[in-house]
Amino acid sequence: MKWLLLLLMMSQAFASHQQYRKRISQMKVEYDEADVLAEIKFGRELAAKILGKYQLLSDQKLQQYVSTLGAGLAQMIGRPELDYHFAVIVDDDINAYAGPGGYIFITSGAIALMKNEAQLIGVLAHEIAHVNKRSVVKKLKIRGDDDSLAAGLGVLIGGATASYRKALESALDKAFDLLFEEGISMKEELLADYLALLTLQAQGLNWQSYIDYLANMDKAIAKGQGEVVQKTHPPTSERIDSLNRHVKSWDESPKEVNQTRFKKYGKVN
Amino acid sequence: MAKLIKIFLFFSFYSFAVWADGLYHKNSLIGGRASGMGGAYKAISDDASGAFYNPAGLVYSDGDSISGSANSYVSTKSTYKETIGNRDWERETDNLLPNFFGATKKFGKYTFGFSYVITDYMKENQNQVFQNLDELADPIDLFAFNLQSEDATYLIGPSLAMELSENLTFGVSLFYHRRVFRRSQSQLIQFGDGSDYSSYQNLSKRERGFHLRTGLLYSLEKHAFALTLSKAVMQTAIADSQANTKERNSSATDFGRRADVDRPKYPYEIGLGYAYFASPYLLVSADFDYYLHSEENRRNMWNAAVGAEYFLNSTYALRTGFYTNNTNSRKPSEIADEIPVEYMNMYGLTAGIGIHSKSSTISLGVNYGFGSGDARIYSSENSASTETKRFERQILGFLIAADYGF
Numbered sequence: 001m002k003w004l005l006l007l008l009m010m011s012q013a014f015a016s017h018q019q020y021r022k023r024i025s026q027m028k029v030e031y032d033e034a035d036v037l038a039e040i041k042f043g044r045e046l047a048a049k050i051l052g053k054y055q056l057l058s059d060q061k062l063q064q065y066v067s068t069l070g071a072g073l074a075q076m077i078g079r080p081e082l083d084y085h086f087a088v089i090v091d092d093d094i095n096a097y098a099g100p101g102g103y104i105f106i107t108s109g110a111i112a113l114m115k116n117e118a119q120l121i122g123v124l125a126h127e128i129a130h131v132n133k134r135s136v137v138k139k140l141k142i143r144g145d146d147d148s149l150a151a152g153l154g155v156l157i158g159g160a161t162a163s164y165r166k167a168l169e170s171a172l173d174k175a176f177d178l179l180f181e182e183g184i185s186m187k188e189e190l191l192a193d194y195l196a197l198l199t200l201q202a203q204g205l206n207w208q209s210y211i212d213y214l215a216n217m218d219k220a221i222a223k224g225q226g227e228v229v230q231k232t233h234p235p236t237s238e239r240i241d242s243l244n245r246h247v248k249s250w251d252e253s254p255k256e257v258n259q260t261r262f263k264k265y266g267k268v269n
Numbered sequence: 270m271a272k273l274i275k276i277f278l279f280f281s282f283y284s285f286a287v288w289a290d291g292l293y294h295k296n297s298l299i300g301g302r303a304s305g306m307g308g309a310y311k312a313i314s315d316d317a318s319g320a321f322y323n324p325a326g327l328v329y330s331d332g333d334s335i336s337g338s339a340n341s342y343v344s345t346k347s348t349y350k351e352t353i354g355n356r357d358w359e360r361e362t363d364n365l366l367p368n369f370f371g372a373t374k375k376f377g378k379y380t381f382g383f384s385y386v387i388t389d390y391m392k393e394n395q396n397q398v399f400q401n402l403d404e405l406a407d408p409i410d411l412f413a414f415n416l417q418s419e420d421a422t423y424l425i426g427p428s429l430a431m432e433l434s435e436n437l438t439f440g441v442s443l444f445y446h447r448r449v450f451r452r453s454q455s456q457l458i459q460f461g462d463g464s465d466y467s468s469y470q471n472l473s474k475r476e477r478g479f480h481l482r483t484g485l486l487y488s489l490e491k492h493a494f495a496l497t498l499s500k501a502v503m504q505t506a507i508a509d510s511q512a513n514t515k516e517r518n519s520s521a522t523d524f525g526r527r528a529d530v531d532r533p534k535y536p537y538e539i540g541l542g543y544a545y546f547a548s549p550y551l552l553v554s555a556d557f558d559y560y561l562h563s564e565e566n567r568r569n570m571w572n573a574a575v576g577a578e579y580f581l582n583s584t585y586a587l588r589t590g591f592y593t594n595n596t597n598s599r600k601p602s603e604i605a606d607e608i609p610v611e612y613m614n615m616y617g618l619t620a621g622i623g624i625h626s627k628s629s630t631i632s633l634g635v636n637y638g639f640g641s642g643d644a645r646i647y648s649s650e651n652s653a654s655t656e657t658k659r660f661e662r663q664i665l666g667f668l669i670a671a672d673y674g675f
Contacts, residue, residue: 020490021329024580025583079595143628
C-alpha cells in the first residue's frame with residue numbers, strides 16, 4: 001500500500017504556472033515504444049558526453065555498491081521499461097545527475113560528504129524521480145519517430161524533416177546545459193527532494209538524514225564545493241525549509257540509516 | 270449610353286480599389302489554428318502565428334522550437350446589382366498561396382521568432398464581354414474589357430518575447446512591410462451607330478516601410494488578457510499610371526502618364542483579447558480591434574472576433590469562429606466627390622479541424638465571408654454622381670496548415 005501511495009504521488013505531474021494553457025493534445029502522457037527507445041538512445045549519448053567530461057571512479061567496490069543499491073531502488077520506484085545505470089564520477093563538486101533513459105551519475109564529492117546509506121538512497125531516489133518524471137525528455141520534447149498520417153502530411157506541407165533532425169542533434173547540447181548550467185526547474189527539484197523523502201519513509205529509513213545531508217551540503221557549498229548545484233538547484237536552505245514543511249505532520253523519523261554497510265562500501269578511495 | 274460611359278469612368282478611376290485596397294483590415298486570417306477560431310487569437314498566440322497576432326504569446330509556445338506554415342485557397346465573388354444596363358456586373362477571382370511561415374526558438378526566458386506573413390492578397394484576371402445592350406438609350410453592340418491585377422502586402426521580420434513576471438509577458442514584432450500593386454486593363458465599346466471607344470490603362474504602386482506590432486499578455490488562472498498596439502509607417506510609396514484612350518468621336522489616341530509619391534497613413538491598431546482555458550478540452554476566445562485613422566475619407570472603425578476550440582480527444586480538435594471585417598470607408602453619402610466609393614461591412618464564419626500527432630499538428634479550415642452594401646461607381650465626365658448601387662460579396666476560403674514542435 002505504501003508503494004502504491006508512493007507511485008501515485010510520483011505520478012503527479014510537475015505543476016507549471018501556465019499549466020492550464022496546455023491542451024489535451026499537449027498533455028497526453030502516452031509514450032510508445034519508439035519514444036522509450038529514443039529516450040534511451042538519447043540518454044546513452046548524453047551519458048557518453050558526460051563521461052567525456054568526467055572520469056569514472058576507479059573504485060569498483062564503491063561502484064558496485066552504488067549500482068546495487070540503485071538497481072534495487074529502481075526495481076521499486078523506477079520505470080519498468082528502463083534499465084537503470086548508476087555510476088560514480090570523479091569530481092569534488094557535490095552533485096548528482098539524472099539523464100534520460102535511466103543514466104544516473106553521482107559525484108565522488110557527494111559520496112564523500114555522506115554519512116550513511118540512507119543519505120545515499122535519498123540522493124539516488126531524488127535522481128530516479130527526475131527520470132520517472134522525464135524531466136529532460138519533456139523539456140526537450142524527445143520523442144521517437146512520428147510515423148502518423150498527420151506528421152507525414154506536415155512534412156509534405158512544410159518540409160520540416162531536415163530542421164526536425166537538426167533540432168534533435170542540438171537537443172544533446174541543450175540537455176548538457178540543462179544538467180550543468182541551467183537546471184531543469186526549481187519546482188521539480190523541490191518535488192524530487194520530497195519524493196526522495198517519501199522513498200526513505202516508505203522503506204522505514206531515517207529520512208531526517210537526507211535533510212541533514214542537505215545541511216552538510218550547504219556548508220560544503222560555502223567552501224566552494226557546489227559550483228554546479230548552485231546554478232541548477234534552488235538554494236539549499238530553501239530545499240531544507242520545503243522539506244521541513246512536508247515532514248511537519250510526519251511521525252518521528254525512523255532510526256535506521258544502514259551505517260554499517262555504508263562504512264564498509266561507501267567510502268571513497 | 271450615358272450610364273455605360275459612367276462605368277468606363279468607374280474603371281478608369283478605380284485605380285487602387287476593391288478588396289485588397291486598405292478598406293479592410295481582416296482580409297486574410299493568418300495561421301492554421303487561429304483562422305479556425307475566426308482570428309480570435311490575441312490572448313492565445315502560443316504558436317508561430319502569434320508573431321502576428323500578439324508576440325507576447327510566443328513565450329507560451331509549446332516546446333523549445335516551433336515552426337508553422339499555412340496555405341490558403343480563396344475564392345471571391347462580388348455582384349453589383351443592375352449595374353450594366355439592367356444586368357448585374359460580377360467580379361470573380363480565386364487565389365492559392367502560402368500566406369504564412371514562421372518559426373520560433375527559446376533562449377531561457379526569451380523567445381525569438383521570425384515570420385513571413387501575407388496579410389492581404391488579391392489577383393484578378395477578368396475577360397468579360399457584354400453584347401447587345403439594347404435596353405440602353407444609346408444601344409451598344411459590344412462592350413468588352415480585360416483586367417489583370419495583383420495586389421499583395423507582405424510582412425517579414427523578427428519577433429522577441431519575454432516574461433516580465435510569472436503572469437505577464439511582453440512581445441514585439443518588427444516587420445518589413447512591402448506592398449505591390451499592379452493593374453492592366455483594356456476596354457472596347459462598339460456602339461450601335463458604328464462608332465467605337467477604346468482605352469488601355471496600366472497602373473502600379475509600390476510601398477515600403479515598417480510595421481511594428483507589440484503586445485502584452487496577462488494570465489490569471491484560466492483567464493488570459495491581451496493588449497496589443499500596432500502601426501505601419503511607410504518610407505516610400507510610388508504610384509505610376511499610364512493610359513491611352515481613343516474617344517468615341519475621335520480618330521486620335523490620347524496618351525497620358527502620371528507619377529505620384531503619396532505615402533499612405535496606416536491606422537493605429539489597438540487590440541484587446543481574452544481567452545478562457547475552461548479545461549484541457551475547451552478553449553474560448555474573443556478579440557476586439559479598434560483602428561484610428563488619420564487619412565481623409567477613412568473613418569475610425571472596429572472589428573471583433575470570437576472563437577472556440579474543442580478537443581474530441583488528444584488527436585482531434587474542432588474549431589469554429591465568427592468575425593467582422595468592417596470597412597474603414599465612409600458612406601457614399603458622406604463623401605461627395607470621390608469615385609468609387611464602396612461601403613460594406615463584412616462578416617465571416619470559420620470552422621476547422623486540428624489533427625495532432627506527437628510532433629506536428631495539421632489544420633484544415635474553411636472560411637465563409639459575406640456582406641452587402643452600397644457602392645457609388647458611376648460618374649459623369651465632369652462631376653461625381655450621387656447614384657449608388659447595392660452590391661454584395663461572398664468569400665469562400667480553404668486552408669491547410671502545419672505546425673511543428675521540437
